[in-house]
Structure formats: C-alpha cells, structure tokens
Amino acid sequence: MSDFTQPVDATEATACPPLFRDAPASVSFKKLRKRLLREVRDTIARSAMVEASGERPRWLVCLSGGKDSYTLLAVLLDLKWRGVLPVDLLACNLDQAQPGFPAHILPEFFQTHDIAHRIVRQDTYSIVVDKVPEGKTYCSLCSRLRRGHLYRIAREEGCSAIVLGHHREDALETFFMNLFFGGRLSSMPPKLLNDDGDLLVLRPLISSSEEDIARYAKAMEFPIIPCDLCGSQDGLQRAQVKAMMAEWERATPGRLSVMARALANVRASHLHDPALFDFAGLMASSHAGADAREDSEPCGAALAMTGRLFAAE
Ligand code: SF4
DSSP states (O other): OOOSSSOSOTTTOOSOOGGGTTOOOOHHHHHHHHHHHHHHHHHHHHTTOSOOSSSOOEEEEEOOSSHHHHHHHHHHHHHHHTTOOOOEEEEEEEEOOOTTOOTTHHHHHHHHTTOOEEEEEOOHHHHHHHHSOTTSOSHHHHHHHHHHHHHHHHHHTTOSEEEOOOOHHHHHHHHHHIIIIISSOOOOOSEEEOTTSSOEEEOTTTTSOHHHHHHHHHHTTOOOOOSOTTOOOOOHHHHHHHHHHHHHHHHSTTHHHHHHHHTTOOOGGGSOOTTTSOSTTOOOOOSTTHHHHSOOOOOHHHHHHHHHHHHHO
C-alpha cells in the first residue's frame, strides 16, 4: 500500500491540484491528511467501490457546502492525483432554494480550484414547506426529494454512483436512532444499490471521524455554508442521541471508535433474526463431545445468582 507521499501510477499522476497548492505545511496537518487518505482508500477498497470491469467509472460527488462534503471532495481529488483512484469525478451542488442560500460560494470555489462541476437549482424548499405539517421537521421529505434529483443528475451525466459525505458519527447516530426508536439494527452502509438498481450510493468517509473532518476543513479554509438555512432543526430524538454519544466519548475517549468497529463485526448467530441465521437448521450432530461444543461464553450473572441461591440454603 502506498505511503501517500508520491503518486504511485504515472499514468494517473498530474500536477498538484490547485486545491492543495496552499495546503498547510505543518506536520500535524500532513499527518491528518495522510490518515484521511488512508482511511478513505481502505474504505473504498474494502467495499470494492471502484468497479473492476469495463469503462472507467464516473462518480457524482455531492456537495452541500458543509465541512463533510468539502472534505470528501478534497480527499477523493487527492487520491486521484496520487494515482490510486482511477475514477472521473464530477462535483455537484443541488441548490434547493433555501432562503438566504449563498448561491455564489460553490461555483466560485469550483472555478478557483479548477474542479469539474455541475450546479443545479431545484426549489425543493417550497415543496417541503408546503407539505410538512407545522411543528414537524423537514428533513425526511427534504432528503428524499434531494436524493431523487441527485439520481436524475447522475443519470444525465453518465455517472455510475452518487458519493455522499457521511462519516463515522453519522453512521453511529443512525444506528442508535434505529435501535432506540425504530426497533431494528441497521446503520448507513458504505455502499448501497438504489431501488432501481442502476446507481450506487457510496460513502467513502464512513470510517473517518467527524473531529478529523472538522479539523481538515478548518485547516483547508473551505468556505463553509451554514446548514441551518432551511429553518428546520434536528428532531429531539436525534439531538438526544448526539448528546449521548458526545457524553460517552467525553467520559471514555475512544469509545466511538470501538462502537464503529462493531458495525463491521457482526455475529448473526448471536442475534435473534432468523432471516440472517438459520436457527431452525441448527442441530446437534451427536452427543459425543457435546461438552466441548457448548456455548463457551461465561455467564457471570447466572453464576452469581446460583452462588446466592445456594448460599441462602
Ligand atoms: S437540515 Fe434542512 S436542508 Fe438539511 S435535510 Fe433537513 S430540511 Fe433539508
């Protein structure tokens, strides 16, 4: 695997992209940049995001103007420059006509840094305000409408995937929202096929921490567009989950990283879903050696209860 100090494929390598000409030269930034490059490259490889066959893929990289999507685009451009991402990238912003949206910022950013892009203005904001009852949050309908337009644009542009900037904390938040309020174990996958089966949804930042992304975006001085223009707010439940996760991380640093590892380390045989594990087909083959095959997990609570039971006699 490359150490990310040099382009590894001469046919892919080009001059340093304008975006990185003024990148900070500090050791701490170089380490951060390298860590994000490594994580994203690993995530792309693990989920085989770059199709091996046929034509060179083209990805629609979706930018809202927040720190996550700027960082996503920068890391992908960096990997491409280093010759380890043989994909054509088209940056895309869907201007949803939220009041006060500074429509000049992203076009200027793309032009200044010579980044291939497409800007589409589509007033989904009016539809959302019209349809969502008073007091309810807009996000669910807003994101569904946005996703539909992004699929359309990807098809028009001949892209095989839309690429989103969700990160580790987004995946964990979704996991806990589904667990606490949805009654299911599921999160955001790194790679998903849309319902029509013609486009992939990719999340190359899904293993990277929000803190690293925020530090990177700040150091690169991306022109961030505030995310509260729509006037909607996170629901109470999501705010509770965010606060809970922040408190866990504060009390035990590193816990989010451990929990994120669990999303990629699932034991279907130790959950309760017969669609994932064939409990009905689980049979003891013979009595010989049965002791050795018994569930070897210690059960401290049962042992303690048994101890108390006999102690009381
Ligand atoms: S925060 Fe605003 S723009 Fe973002 S999904 Fe929710 S309603 Fe849409």
